[in-house]
Every structure is written in structure tokens, then in C-alpha cells.
Amino acid sequence: MLGPLRVECDGAEVAVGTPQTRTVLALLVWRANEVVPVGRISDELWGDTPPPSAKVQLQGIISRLRRLLGKERIATTATGYLLHATAAELDVELVRQDLAAARGLIADGDVALGAARLREALGRWHGPTGLHLTEPVAEQLEELRMTVLEERVDADLLLGGTADLIGELTAAAAEHPLRERLRAQLMTALARRGRVSEALDVFLAFRRSMVDELGVEPSARLCALHAGILRGEPEVWPAFPLPRKEHRPQQLPPALPDFVSHEDVLAELADALVAPGRVRSPLVVVSGTAGLGKTSFALQLAHRVRDRFPDGQLFATLRGDDTTAVLQRFLRALGVPADLVPSAEEECSALLRDLVTGREVLLVVDNAADASQVRPFVPAEPGCAVLVTSRRALGELEGARLVRLGLLDAGESAELLTRIVGVPPGDALVARCGGLPLALRAAGALLLDRPHWTTHDLAVRLADERTRLDWLEAGDLDVRASFAASYRQLPPSHQMLFRRLGLLPTTTVPGWLAVTLLDTGDAAAERVLGDLVSCHLVHAVGSGDAIRYGMHDLLRCFAAEQAEPEQDAVLARVVRAWLAMAESMAALLPAHHSAEPGTCDPIAWFDTELPALRVVVETAAARGMAEHASELAVVCQRYLDRCGRGDHRTAGVRWSPRPASPAIRGRPATR
Numbered sequence: 140m141l142g143p144l145r146v147e148c149d150g151a152e153v154a155v156g157t158p159q160t161r162t163v164l165a166l167l168v169w170r171a172n173e174v175v176p177v178g179r180i181s182d183e184l185w186g187d188t189p190p191p192s193a194k195v196q197l198q199g200i201i202s203r204l205r206r207l208l209g210k211e212r213i214a215t216t217a218t219g220y221l222l223h224a225t226a227a228e229l230d231v232e233l234v235r236q237d238l239a240a241a242r243g244l245i246a247d248g249d250v251a252l253g254a255a256r257l258r259e260a261l262g263r264w265h266g267p268t269g270l271h272l273t274e275p276v277a278e279q280l281e282e283l284r285m286t287v288l289e290e291r292v293d294a295d296l297l298l299g300g301t302a303d304l305i306g307e308l309t310a311a312a313a314e315h316p317l318r319e320r321l322r323a324q325l326m327t328a329l330a331r332r333g334r335v336s337e338a339l340d341v342f343l344a345f346r347r348s349m350v351d352e353l354g355v356e357p358s359a360r361l362c363a364l365h366a367g368i369l370r371g372e373p374e375v376w377p378a379f380p381l382p383r384k385e386h387r388p389q390q391l392p393p394a395l396p397d398f399v400s401h402e403d404v405l406a407e408l409a410d411a412l413v414a415p416g417r418v419r420s421p422l423v424v425v426s427g428t429a430g431l432g433k434t435s436f437a438l439q440l441a442h443r444v445r446d447r448f449p450d451g452q453l454f455a456t457l458r459g460d461d462t463t464a465v466l467q468r469f470l471r472a473l474g475v476p477a478d479l480v481p482s483a484e485e486e487c488s489a490l491l492r493d494l495v496t497g498r499e500v501l502l503v504v505d506n507a508a509d510a511s512q513v514r515p516f517v518p519a520e521p522g523c524a525v526l527v528t529s530r531r532a533l534g535e536l537e538g539a540r541l542v543r544l545g546l547l548d549a550g551e552s553a554e555l556l557t558r559i560v561g562v563p564p565g566d567a568l569v570a571r572c573g574g575l576p577l578a579l580r581a582a583g584a585l586l587l588d589r590p591h592w593t594t595h596d597l598a599v600r601l602a603d604e605r606t607r608l609d610w611l612e613a614g615d616l617d618v619r620a621s622f623a624a625s626y627r628q629l630p631p632s633h634q635m636l637f638r639r640l641g642l643l644p645t646t647t648v649p650g651w652l653a654v655t656l657l658d659t660g661d662a663a664a665e666r667v668l669g670d671l672v673s674c675h676l677v678h679a680v681g682s683g684d685a686i687r688y689g690m691h692d693l694l695r696c697f698a699a700e701q702a703e704p705e706q707d708a709v710l711a712r713v714v715r716a717w718l719a720m721a722e723s724m725a726a727l728l729p730a731h732h733s734a735e736p737g738t739c740d741p742i743a744w745f746d747t748e749l750p751a752l753r754v755v756v757e758t759a760a761a762r763g764m765a766e767h768a769s770e771l772a773v774v775c776q777r778y779l780d781r782c783g784r785g786d787h788r789t790a791g792v793r794w795s796p797r798p799a800s801p802a803i804r805g806r807p808a809t810r
Contacts, residue, residue: 397555
């Protein structure tokens with residue numbers, strides 16, 4: 140109906156027939172899905188003087204339309220006829236849908252997409268309407284077209300367009316001399332192009348027309364636009380801007396309903412994020428190893444304080460080097476039209492800070508790789524706050540509150556599993572998940588998926604460290620995959636030390652062992668080891684000279700899985716290094732076996748290293764290094780004999796790693 144009445148089927152025009160048939164069809168389409176009374180149709184066809192055969196003629200017209208459109212298309216009712224049609228079949232309804240969709244897009248900040256949708260709506264007109272009904276159909280269709288046109292022009296003005304609009308607006312204003320919005324748009328376009336005198340002339344001409352023809356002055360909006368142009372304001376915006384939503388994004392994902400632990404830390408950080416009288420944006424960084432539940436913790440914290448940030452909460456997970464993409468998402472969420480979002484990271488960051496000035500917004504940035512990814516999100520506005528999660532400590536972030544998230548203890552682990560599966564899990568299953576929330580959730584998901592299993596059944600399957608990670612996988616809850624993501628981000632030297640630390644299933648090792656594992660200098664090895672601690676792939680225990688380094692049991696399982704091409708050579712170096720250190724300490728042992736513990740450094744050294752030495756002996760023997768294993772066992776036995784370590788501290792320690800080897804069965808008389 141947007142032009143001469145036309146019916147199409149599969150893109151091909153269908154002949155409607157006589158003028159009377161076209162009139163009836165136009166009336167039925169205009170009032171689609173409504174009953175049109177017979178009398179109303181008769182008045183449209185014949186006015187006040189219908190012929191005696193009017194009823195028969197109308198029935199004939201309806202029959203022809205049914206043959207054309209399908210007999211089910213037009214229904215007969217007690218009072219008239221009804222044409223069934225969907226919105227997608229009527230061009231007028233399609234235009235109304237386009238208009239509503241465009242308004243929604245523009246209100247959400249997608250001005251360019253909204254303008255494109257309005258152009259699509261205008262493209263549905265194919266000429267002036269050929270309808271001649273007593274109802275003002277033509278006038279209503281023209282009003283619809285002008286509304287779409289004006290809103291499209293306003294969208295173009297919001298996007299900065301002017302040059303191509305002046306000619307179009309001049310013609311439209313001449314065709315519709317009393318449409319104030321068109322005049323405002325023409326004035327805006329002219330003023331933006333520097334044609335100020337012409338813009339003022341448009342206003343004066345319109346004012347004369349309004350006063351002469353209607354006896355009224357232009358609206359306050361148009362007068363304000365005129366005054367702004369007179370004052371030479373640098374930015375002239377549309378006098379009748381399209382409605383825009385006040386953007387208060389609410390992007391936080393839901394918090395976990397079965398979250399446990401860290402209550403004291405949550406309360407402390409919540410106070411820090413909303414502390415009164417602050418002079419800069421609080422920045423909290425939550426770090427920890429993969430699978431520790433950092434995101435869940437951050438969301439718990441964010442939901443606790445969300446009401447204190449009424450201007451919105453933004454959330455995004457960083458994946459690799461996508462800082463700019465996330466900044467652009469935040470800008471769009473805050474109302475920046477898609478076409479006006481900068482492409483450069485620095486410009487996006489500056490615009491973000493500008494937008495949150497004077498506002499209270501919480502920004503949650505998940506899985507940051509390093510400090511450089513975080514800094515662009517930190518505003519200067521003290522009313523805002525930034526919450527970051529990372530697998531690294533990010534100590535280089537200025538003014539950040541650093542929180543290293545810890546493992547769940549046995550009680551908290553049991554509580555989490557109980558909440559998931561509904562029954563107490565048992566100590567063995569809890570221990571084999573190692574307090575890692577991801578492992579506990581994967582175990583819980585497995586039990587829910589396999590209702591015929593008991594918690595003991597799963598604990599038995601997790602007993603073997605070689606296959607433990609195979610079982611700790613349930614859909615997207617995958618402990619191995621989580622560790623692998625951290626491992627892939629490491630430089631080659633760091634990957635090497637990590638997987639070589641997994642060769643020895645010791646609880647902790649001294650720092651000097653990193654030098655042997657990397658076959659490098661002390662300083663380089665210390666830096667690599669420190670970086671692994673910062674990435675939470677290795678943890679440090681103790682302080683000063685007594686610092687030792689260890690791995691979580693599940694991380695050690697993962698490290699042991701990684702291919703080490705020089706495995707035997709590395710292990711041999713490790714055993715020789717331990718042997719050399721043990722021999723040097725043994726040479727300093729006191730001669731009398733009753734020496735008190737801790738009376739000299741060699742005794743303290745052996746007391747500390749004995750568990751690791753035992754593992755080294757057993758591992759070396761199992762890997763076919765019987766000679767080295769035997770030598771190290773003999774040195775350890777010398778310490779045990781000389782210092783009287785036959786009590787409970789060494790009970791059960793078997794220094795005969797390979798019973799079949801006579802060289803190390805029992806204590807040799809001499810080395």
C-alpha cells in the first residue's frame with residue numbers, strides 16, 4: 140500500500156482486477172484482521188446510492204479475491220468480511236516494525252544500525268499512494284513516511300552527517316512548509332557546514348509562515364536552536380533528538396548459590412570498595428592458581444556491593460590480547476553509538492574515563508593476563524571501583540589491593556561437595572580434590588551424572604595420580620584444561636622448570652634445585668622460580684634461607700604429564716646434585732651419635748630434607764639409577780645412625796629402594 144496498490148506472490152506482481160476489486164481489497168488490507176462491515180464496503184463502492192444488485196456484486200468481488208488470495212484468506216462474519224494477514228505480509232506493518240526496531244536500536248546506542256533500519260523502511264515506498272478511500276488513508280501513510288524520514292535524519296545528524304542532508308531537507312521543507320522538525324534539521328545541517336546566515340534565514344522564514352498562517356510563534360526548542368546558532372556554539376545538535384535510554388548497564392553474571400568460604404575476606408573487601416571519603420577509584424586484584432574460583436569469588440563480592448554503584452556494573456572476561464575489544468564493549472554499554480566508538484585502545488580508555496566522571500560504576504575485569512591489560516580500565520573517578528581477577532599476582536599495579544585466594548580447607552571442601560551432591564563426601568574424596576574448587580565441582584558433577592556411584596567409588600578412581608586428572612572432567616569443568624591454559628602462557632624456560640619440578644613427587648624442594656633443573660645460573664633460576672610463584676603454579680613455604688617450593692598435588696599431576704625430552708638426564712642431574720649436597724652435609728656431621736637435634740646446621744639440613752631425600756632415592760631406583768640411589772641411601776643412613784634418628788620421625792622410612800638389589804639392601808658396612 141506504500142504507493143499504487145500492489146499484490147505480490149514470491150516477488151512477482153499479481154493482477155488484482157477491476158477498480159472496484161482494488162477498492163475492496165485496499166479497505167480489507169487497511170483494516171487487516173478486523174471485521175469490515177458490509178455497509179462500510181458498500182459506502183466506499185457506491186456511496187449513498189447502491190444499486191439493487193449491490194449485495195450480489197459484493198459477493199462476486201469477494202469470490203474473485205478469494206480465488207486470487209486463497210479462500211481461507213477472507214472470512215465471512217455475521218456483519219461483514221475479515222482479511223487474515225500477518226505483519227510480514229503487509230508493507231505498512233513492516234514499516235511500523237522497522238520504525239519500532241530502529242527506535243530500540245538508537246535508544247540502546249546503536250545509532251548507525253537504527254539509521255540503516257530507517258532507510259530500509261523508507262525504501263519500502265514505491266510512489267504516491269493510488270488509494271481513493273473516504274478514510275484519510277493517504278494522509279496517514281504520508282504522515283508515517285515523514286515520521287520515518289525525520290527520525291532517520293536525526294539519526295544521521297547524531298552520526299555527524301550534514302553534507303548529503305541539506306539538499307534532501309531543503310526539498311522536504313518546501314513540500315511540508317509547516318513541519319517544524321524539518322526546519323530544525325535543516326538549520327542544524329546548515330550551521331554545522333558553516334552556513335550560519337542561511338540557517339538563520341530558515342528560522343526567520345519559518346517564523347513568518349507560522350505567524351502569518353497560524354498566528355503562533357515557533358516552539359521553545361526551535362527558538363533555543365536559533366539562539367545557539369546565534370551564539371556560535373561549537374556543537375549544534377538536533378533540536379528534536381531521538382529518545383535515548385539512560386544507560387545503567389547491569390552486566391554481572393549470577394553469583395553461585397552454593398559458594399562457600401572466604402567470608403571474612405569478602406566482608407573486608409566489600410568495605411574497601413565502598414569506603415567513604417576515598418580520593419581515587421578502589422582497585423582490588425584477586426589472584427590465585429587456575430581452578431581456585433577467582434571469578435566466583437569476584438562475583439560474590441560484586442553482588443554484595445552492586446547497590447552502592449547505581450550507575451551500573453560492567454563485566455567482561457579478557458581472553459588473550461583483547462583489551463581494546465572489551466573497552467569498546469563497555470563504551471557501547473554506557474551508551475556510545477557503535478559508529479562513534481574509537482578503534483584505538485588509548486582513545487577508548489580516555490573516553491571510558493570521561494563517561495564515568497561524576498558517576499558510580501563498578502567495573503569487573505576477569506582473567507587479566509598482566510597489569511597492562513588492567514590499567515586502561517582504571518578511572519580517576521573516586522565514585523567508581525575496579526575488581527580484577529588474574530592468575531598472576533600483578534604486584535606492579537599501582538595502588539592495588541592484592542588478594543591471594545587460598546585453597547579450601549577440608550571442612551569447606553566437604554561443605555561444598557555436600558551442597559552439590561546432597562551427601563557427605565568422605566575424607567578420601569575431599570583429600571584427592573586438594574581443596575581446589577574446580578576439582579570439587581567436577582567431582583560433584585560426576586557424582587550427579589552417575590547416581591549409581593558413591594563418593595567412595597569416585598575416591599577410589601582418583602587414588603591413582605597418573606589418571607586423576609582424567610576423572611576430574613565433567614563438561615566444561617575440566618581441571619586439566621584449566622591448568623593447560625596457564626601453562627601455555629608461560630615462556631619456554633618457565634615451562635621447562637614447571638614440568639621438571641613435576642619429575643619428583645616431593646612435597647617441597649629447596650630453591651637451589653631450580654639451578655640444577657634449568658642447568659643455568661643462580662640469578663636466572665631464581666627469577667624463573669619467582670615468576671612461577673607469581674603465576675600461582677608454584678607456592679613458597681617459609682622465609683629467608685629456609686624458603687622451600689612446592690606444587691599443589693593436582694598441578695604436580697599435570698606437570699608430570701608434560702613431555703620432557705631430557706627426562707632421564709635431568710633426573711640424573713637432580714640425583715647427583717642431591718648426592719653432592721648430602722655428602723657435603725654428612726661430612727660436617729658430629730662424630731657422636733647422641734648429638735642433640737639442631738645443634739649444628741648439617742643436622743638441621745638433614746632433618747628438613749629427609750622426606751625429599753627419601754623420594755629422590757625411591758624415584759631414582761624406580762628409574763633404573765640404582766647406583767645413584769644406593770649412594771644417596773648410604774649417606775642418609777650415615778646421618779640416621781650418627782645422629783640417632785631411630786624415633787618416630789624416621790619410622791617406616793625404608794632406605795632400600797629396590798629390594799632386589801643387593802647393593803642397597805640393608806646398611807652397607809662401607810660406602
